[in-house]
Each structure stands twice: as C-alpha cells, then as structure tokens.
Amino acid sequence: MRTETxxxxxxxxxxxxxxxxxxxxxxxxxxxxIVNDAQLVTLxxxxxxxxxxxxxxxxxxxxxxxxxVGHRALSPRARSRAAVMACGPxxxxxxxxxxxxxxxxxxxxxxxxxxxxxDRARRIPGVQTRVSGRLAPQDRTVCEGIACTSVPLxxxxxxxxxxxxxxxxxxxxAEVQRRFxxxxxxxxxxxxxGCRGADRLRSVLEEHAIGTTLTRSVLEExxxxxxxxxxxxxxxxxxxxxxxxGRWHDVDFLWKEQRVxxxxxxxxxxxxxxxxxxxxxxxxDLVRMGCRVLRVTWSQIEHEPxxxxxxxxxxxxx
Numbered sequence: 001m002r003t004e005t006x007x008x009x010x011x012x013x014x015x016x017x018x019x020x021x022x023x024x025x026x027x028x029x030x031x032x033x034i035v036n037d038a039q040l041v042t043l044x045x046x047x048x049x050x051x052x053x054x055x056x057x058x059x060x061x062x063x064x065x066x067x068x069v070g071h072r073a074l075s076p077r078a079r080s081r082a083a084v085m086a087c088g089p090x091x092x093x094x095x096x097x098x099x100x101x102x103x104x105x106x107x108x109x110x111x112x113x114x115x116x117x118x119d120r121a122r123r124i125p126g127v128q129t130r131v132s133g134r135l136a137p138q139d140r141t142v143c144e145g146i147a148c149t150s151v152p153l154x155x156x157x158x159x160x161x162x163x164x165x166x167x168x169x170x171x172x173x174a175e176v177q178r179r180f181x182x183x184x185x186x187x188x189x190x191x192x193x194g195c196r197g198a199d200r201l202r203s204v205l206e207e208h209a210i211g212t213t214l215t216r217s218v219l220e221e222x223x224x225x226x227x228x229x230x231x232x233x234x235x236x237x238x239x240x241x242x243x244x245x246g247r248w249h250d251v252d253f254l255w256k257e258q259r260v261x262x263x264x265x266x267x268x269x270x271x272x273x274x275x276x277x278x279x280x281x282x283x284x285d286l287v288r289m290g291c292r293v294l295r296v297t298w299s300q301i302e303h304e305p306x307x308x309x310x311x312x313x314x315x316x317x318x
Contacts, residue, residue, distance in 0.1 A: 010145070011042055020044050028069035031145070032078035036085045037065040062086075063124055077101065081146050083112035083127040090117040092140060093148035094130065095157040101143050102151060103177065104170040105158070115149065115157075134192070138184070152185040159204070160197030165225075167200060168208050175211035213237045219264045220252055222301050227253070230309040232316050235262070244288025251286070251293075260315050261286060261293045264301075 010030060016023045023043045028035055040050050053059040059067040063086035068074055074082070080101060084091050092098070094115035099105045113128045121129035139153045149157060151174055159167050174180040185205065192198045204210075215221045215237055227235060235253040241261065242248050253262040263279070283293045294315060300308050 011039060016043060024069060032075055032081055033068050033071070034062070034074070034078055034082045034085065035059075035067055035069060040067075063127070077144065077146070079126075080112045083114050083124070084147055086124050086127060087114045087116050087121065087129060090135075091115070091147065092135075093146055094154065095128075095149075095161055098143075098148045098154040099158050099170055101146060101148055102154060102174075102179065104151075104154065104173045104179075105162075105166065134195075136191070139188070150184070151179045152181060152188045155185065156188060156192060156195065156197050156201055158197070159201040160195070164200060164204065165221075167204055168213060169215070171204060171208065171210050172212070172214040176214055180210060209234075212239075217264075219298050219301070222298075223253065223262065223264050223296060226301060226305055226308060227312065230312055232309075232312045233257075241286060241291065242289060243282070243285030245285050247285060249282055249286060255316055258316050259291045261291050262312075263293060263295050265295055265297045 060072045062068050062082045066082045066085045080093050080097055084093050092115050095113040096107045096109055097113040100107050111126055111128045115130045115132050117135050119131055121131050139150050141150045158170050189198055235255050238250055239254040240248045241251050251261045252264050286293050296308055
C-alpha cells in the first residue's frame with residue numbers, strides 16, 4: 001500500500017525476516033490481524049500465491065484487496081483499519097468512527113466511516129464513504145496506527161452528523177484529554193465556510209463552556225437535559241469540591257455561586273448499606289463546607305420530572 005508520500009508507513013519501519021509466513025504473521029500482529037494486497041506483494045507473495053492463501057482460508061477476505069490473517073473475528077478497531085485500507089491512498093477514518101478511535105464518544109454504529117480525497121468514492125460494502133476536496137495537511141494524522149482525521153476535523157464532522165449535545169460531549173472529552181486546540185479549530189472553521197456542521201460547531205464554541213458537562217452515565221445525562229429544559233442556571237458537571245475535612249469529592253452537579261449540589265442515584269451503586277453510609281459521610285463533609293446537598297433518583301427523573309424542576313427552582317432562587 002502506498003500513501004500520498006509514496007511509502008507505506010508500516011512497512012517503512014518493518015524489518016522482514018525473509019520467511020514470508022513469519023513476516024505476514026508479524027505484520028498482522030502490528031495491524032490487529034489485517035494486511036492488504038500491496039503489503040503482501042512487498043513481502044514477496046505473488047498474486048497467485050495470495051489467491052491460494054485465500055482459497056485455503058489462511059487469508060480471509062474482508063474487503064477487496066484487504067484480508068484478515070487466519071480468522072474473521074476482528075475487533076472494531078481492526079474493522080476500522082480494514083475500511084481505511086480498502087478505500088485506498090489518502091483515505092482517513094472520519095466522523096463518528098474517528099471520534100470513537102480518539103476516545104471522544106461512544107457509538108453503536110457498525111459501519112466504519114471513511115473520508116477520501118477528491119470528488120468520487122467507490123462503494124464498499126460495510127463502509128460509509130464520504131468525499132472531500134478540502135483536506136489540508138493539518139487535517140490528516142494517525143491515531144493508534146490508523147490514518148484518520150485530526151481532532152478539529154473530527155469535531156467538525158461530528159457536528160455535521162450528530163446533535164448538539166453529542167457534539168458538546170465530544171468537545172468536553174477532547175478538553176479533558178487535552179486534545180482540544182481552540183486555535184486549530186478556529187483555523188479549520190475559517191476555511192470551512194458553508195460546510196455542514198460549521199455553524200453548529202461555532203455555536204458550541206461561543207455558548208458552551210468546554211469541558212464542564214462531561215457526564216458519566218445515562219442518568220447524569222438525563223438530569224443535565226432536565227436542568228437545561230427547566231431554564232435554571234447551567235451547573236458544573238462532575239466537579240471536585242473540597243469538604244470540611246479538607247478532602248476533595250467529585251460531585252455530580254454543582255451550582256458554585258449558590259453552593260448547591262445535586263447527586264444522582266441510579267440504584268445498585270447506592271443501595272448497599274456500606275454505600276449508603278459512605279454517601280452520608282461524604283454528604284456531611286460537604287455540608288460542613290456550607291454546601292446544600294440534594295439527591296435525585298432515576299425514578300424521580302423518569303416519572304416526576306416536574307417535581308425535580310420545582311425543587312431546582314426553589315434551591316436556586318433568581
């Protein structure tokens with residue numbers, strides 16, 4: 001496989017032993033079990049030899065010219081690598097697939113999303129291909145050994161295919177991981193006028209406090225949605241607060257000015273006697289610092305959201 005620079009970056013650093021099957025196994029180990037035609041030819045196999053290995057199931061065809069070595073039980077990351085290989089030179093894992101690779105979001109989508117340069121992409125079963133004629137050198141990078149879009153372009157692509165809240169979470173995660181580069185994002189937006197998702201990403205940059213709403217559960221996400229829908233001031237999420245003992249505690253939601261804390265309770269995690277005692281000690285420590293600690297359960301959010309909103313408004317006057 002040749003890249004835009006003409007050299008396969010994996011083979012550039014690969015030291016072949018001269019034993020073809022050993023080398024194929026070593027290369028597959030580096031690439032989550034995936035190899036492609038060009039790599040196999042470079043290692044010394046002819047086209048006929050590749051075909052014989054396919055017929056004997058030593059190579060399992062995943063896409064045209066892309067194979068798994070010995071079996072088809074591939075990890076999601078291996079399938080992403082195979083998709084990028086199948087799309088040819090210059091292809092980049094992108095959109096939700098790139099966001100998952102970077103660790104910016106979770107996604108149940110089974111098809112890998114790949115962006116290719118130019119204005120036309122061939123259709124590949126199991127791969128969602130997109131084309132772009134605007135890719136700049138800074139939009140390209142490698143994550144976990146897979147060619148993919150940079151974090152700024154990944155966030156712009158997420159803005160194009162996901163709702164605002166999912167984009168906020170991806171931005172929050174990028175900030176927590178110290179991958180959020182505001183200058184690079186603004187440079188990208190400056191040359192992406194008219195691109196789908198650009199307005200949504202700009203809006204998030206202008207209105208959202210990046211890094212402050214990274215929820216850790218579905219329950220916390222539902223609670224944050226309820227806060228926003230009720231029109232109360234936005235809380236800080238999973239924020240460290242020092243208790244009266246001097247010990248720091250991560251609280252689910254904090255209104256700093258009002259010193260109000262909301263803790264959500266999902267059930268099993270808080271249901272044992274030891275867990276209840278731990279929560280009460282933690283709550284007492286926070287109260288010693290002048291905080292008011294309120295608790296909200298899944299059942300309340302699911303069945304009595306109006307009562308939760310009334311409690312919030314009473315606890316947060318003005």
